[in-house]
Amino acid sequence: MDFRVLIIEDEIQIRRILKNALEDEGCHISEAGSVKEGLRQVGATNPELIVLDLGLPDGDGIGFIEEVRTWSDTPILILSARFDEKDKVAGLNAGADDYLTKPFGVSELIARIKALLRRKPRLEEDVSPLVQFGNCSVDFSTRTVLREDQEIHLTPIEYKLLAVMLSRPDKVMTQTHILKTVWGDSYADSAHYLRIYMSHLRQKLEENPSQPKHFLTEIGVGYRFKQ
């Protein structure tokens, strides 16, 4: 991995671990200890990925994400404490791409960062109309879903939900985002629709619907599709 990564974290120890781990992977690291310094570094180093701690001393990580999103779509990975589901959702809704809960394993961190960086160039090419996961394959050009070569019938909403989930593999999507995209703005508060339809998808596409491998629940936050 030869990427420029900006780490915004006020704890020097954690910053050092992140730095070492990512440098081992071949990344170029710049660091910041505050939101203010972070914004300056974004301008100075033009990073390809930002790791942002939400609990910074000079305040508002959400504000930082919103500010960066006005002119850049650099992937942002949030680090936060386990309790703060609300903060995570706010961060993701503001435009962050993923989150990690402290404490986290370094290998988990690397995997998330790789997924975020892998996704980026894909936006520039044509997205492949064919997606495969588990024993299923989806062909968006013909709108067909196959499971072990058997065609699976999906309702229009199920298909739409599947398309939204598959559009950003490995990325956590907040339930508000999915609801708005699939059902429309007026359904933003009807989360139970999403849950029911997600369970339909699992019934139809997962090997073991109660121990899903692909349509994962991020409790209190949303869902994640894993290929």
Next chain:
Amino acid sequence: MADRFSPLQRYFLTALFCMASAFGLTFFADDLDHANIVMPLLLVVLLVSVNLGRDCAVFSAVLCVSLFDYLFVPPRFSFAVNDPQYLVTFFVMLVVALTTAHMASGLKQAAADALKREEITQALYKVAKDLAGALTGSQVNEIISKFVLEQTASKSWIIETQDNKIVRDEMTKGSPFSIESHMATIALRDKRTVNSSSLNGADWASLYVPLGTSMRTYGVLSVSNIENPQINLRMIEALASLIAITLERLHYAQVAQKNELEIVSERLRSSILSALSHDIRTPLTVLVGLADSLSMVKPSLPAQALETSAAIAQQAMRLSNLVSNLLEMARLNSGEVKLRFEWHLLQDVVGASLQHLNLALADHRIITNIPSNLPLLELDAVLMERVVSNLLENAVKYSPKGSRIEIGAIEHPSDIEIYVLDQGPGFDATKLEEVFSLFVRGEKESNKPGFGVGLAISQVVVKAHRGNIYAQNNSDGGGSVHVLLPKGMPPELEQEVCA
């Protein structure tokens, strides 16, 4: 002027005045017409009634008529009357004199009353001002005692109530007289003034006035031995409403202060918890990170060192879980956490939990047995996931590697049962309920990691969901924990029109 003399002296003065005037007039008896002699005599009656009161006025009226008859009406110096038409004069003179007497003395009384009322109003006004500055109940009591003593020469005491009840010992401590608590209770209950003159004189309070506003009653004002009840009773009642308003003000000031205190301490507690959470999590994150980075050192460390670093990371994670449980417990117990109830599928919650515990469950066979047609449940998914994770972790902790752990759900008529079943040794049969108390573990002196926090917090969460949790041992060995959650009324789902 009337007050300066005794009644006898007043009658004497009246007689003296009337006689002096009448005898003085005899010098003019020949020059003046009888009608003009009557006039000065009526004036005398008027003067007497203004100055010496009603009784003397009546006396002077009769006396002046008699003197007029005796001294002026022919035959003079005799009560005999020659001309019967003088009877008309006597009669008119008497009526005019009595009427004058009555009205004049009434006027005087009215003026005196008005003056007294004015004084009371002034005094009430002053006491209202004093009460406005009062900061405590005892200050109010002091101001009132002084006022009542000055105005009526009676002793008084405010009986404060607690929750609309008179607490006998507390409230009457320090009172200047004995209190008939039965009468005070009647005053409080019926919200009316109770006055018992039979208690007058003794060292008892005889008048009980409730201190109520439209909102509630704050106490009873007790007064001893009241004189002149017509005026003073009204004053005391006016005073009572002043006291009630003051006590209400003090009450709300206290409530406001308490609320502010609670808000401040709530905020403090919350910030302590989040600071604690942050402060503990930071070194744990560092610890996990450092251990992980050891395992990534190139060239690779010897196998033993790798194992050690993995164990460090694992233990740090475990510690983090424990801290999370404890902090969550503290937050739940402080009542700070507002549950975010939403309609969820149990599969989602269990799925997320299995995913979260992924590695920890690797050594066991996990069986899920959740009916796919289970209705939606109203729950706080984050907290319920914590419950499911705790139950699964416990099952893992207390059952042998490779054994089966089953998590499932059963639909009952009014609730849903979630259970986690393991093949471990089960629970100590005598401690099936105790396991949910904080810091009780399944085995004594066990070397298994973990406090009883997991089950304790599970119970707190389940109770917050109006549910129930219990443990039991099963006939085929192994223990199970069951959670019952009420079904509620799941929202309707619009059916999708299938194309």
